[in-house]
Amino acid sequence: MxxxxxxxxxxxxxxxxxxxxxxxxxxxxxxxxxxxxxxxxxxxxxxxxxxxxxxxxxxxxxxxxxxxxxxxxxxxxxxxxxxxxxxxxxxxxxxxxxxxxxxxxxxxxxxxxxxxxxxxxxxxxxxxxxxxGEPDPVDPPMVAPWTEPPTPADPEAEKLVRTWVDGGGPTGEEPGIVHDDACADAPSTMLLDVDGCTTDAVFAAGRRVAFHAVQRGRYRGGLPDVEAAPGTSAELRIVGLVEVGADGAINGHVVRDRLGLRRALTDGTGAGA
Missing domain, CATH: 3.10.450.50 (Nuclear Transport Factor 2; Chain: A,)
Incomplete structure (x- = not known):
């Protein structure tokens, strides 16, 4: 063989x-x-x-x-x-x-x-x-994460994702994006009305793109034990690993610093960390 x-x-x-x-x-x-x-x-x-x-x-x-x-x-x-x-x-x-x-x-x-x-x-x-007192299940592993070959960036894919993130980025409502708190019986929660976003890091390997950014906007609600009024100014750090399809659609995963947002709103610092 x-x-x-x-x-x-x-x-x-x-x-x-x-x-x-x-x-x-x-x-x-x-x-x-x-x-x-x-x-x-x-x-x-x-x-x-x-x-x-x-x-x-x-x-x-x-x-x-x-x-x-x-x-x-x-x-x-x-x-x-x-x-x-x-x-x-x-x-x-x-x-x-x-x-x-x-x-x-x-x-x-x-x-x-x-x-x-x-x-x-x-x-x-x-x-x-x-x-x-109840841990979440662990998603399936990647079969071979260490033998994945390095890939040159696709400039078009990287530009599309950068433009998307700079324009506000994921909100929690995109059908192709899985957020940190999403599970089979509960959709992700939209936390901010986003007014702007600053991209800290972005790079591509082929048409797959990773990014880290900070969203700024107004709190919508949805965090546990937070009394801050909806509309309070806030910022949310996000990180993503996505893929750009041939049609330009962006699909993938996003993790948000929801605890940092909760801490800022609870401490009354709003947009602060």
Whole structure:
């Protein structure tokens, strides 16, 4: 029996070490081997500007969820050293209960190591599950996330997604977009009347495009235990991994920093993080 030889590209191997050796195994020696000293992560409105700060913060979360596992559902790699993973982190909390929460991260590498990451995770979904005592199911994994070959960007697809996001981006009503809180028996909740959006990062691998952005607008309602009046100015960080069809339709997944929005509205800071 013959077939095409499958190889792991160095970028796929790097992301495998990030997901398996670092997060799954919680090996604190790994970040020094796969990340630059200035490794920076932007998540939930926070910025950790060096590797040691990131490792310290992440190690606290790994200790809170002993045995935490990351399941990768989708992965893309560009031909200029960038990668995006759509994943679920799941595990039992040391404080009791278990949860499975979705996330998407956009990574950049240089010289064989990771240099930064724009990421959002559905921490509000995690909070809901821990309080309810009922974890969500984990979506099926991608069969071969580490052998996906790097692909040159399709400029048209990247431009279409950038234009869409700059024009406001996903609202929660698009039929082709699956949001963090959507499930079989409950559609996603539209949280903002969006007035504008700022794109922080975007890149394409073929006609598949990853982006991170901040939506600004007026709160519509829909978050639990929030007394802020509809119409309150607010901002919402979003991250997506989508594909542009031949007809220009955009389909894919979006994760929103709903916990950050809830925190801002509850603290009375509105548009602040």
């Amino acid at each position: 013959s077939g095409t030889r499958v190889e792991i590209h160095p970028l796929g191997a790097l992301m495998r070490r990030f997901a398996v050796d670092w997060l799954d195994r919680a090996d604190p020696a790994v970040p020094r081997e796969i990340m630059a000293p200035g490794y920076t992560i932007r998540i939930g409105g926070y910025v950790l500007e060096n590797r040691d700060a990131y490792v310290e913060t992440t190690s606290e979360q790994l200790a809170r969820f002993p045995g935490l596992t990351i399941t990768v559902h989708d992965a893309i790699y560009s031909d200029d050293g960038r990668a995006a993973l759509r994943f679920t982190e799941h595990g039992a909390s040391a404080r009791g209960g278990a949860a499975a929460w979705r996330g998407i991260g956009l990574f950049s590498s240089h010289g064989g190591v990771l240099v930064d990451n724009d990421c959002e995770e559905d921490y509000l979904g995690r909070r809901r599950q821990l309080l309810a």
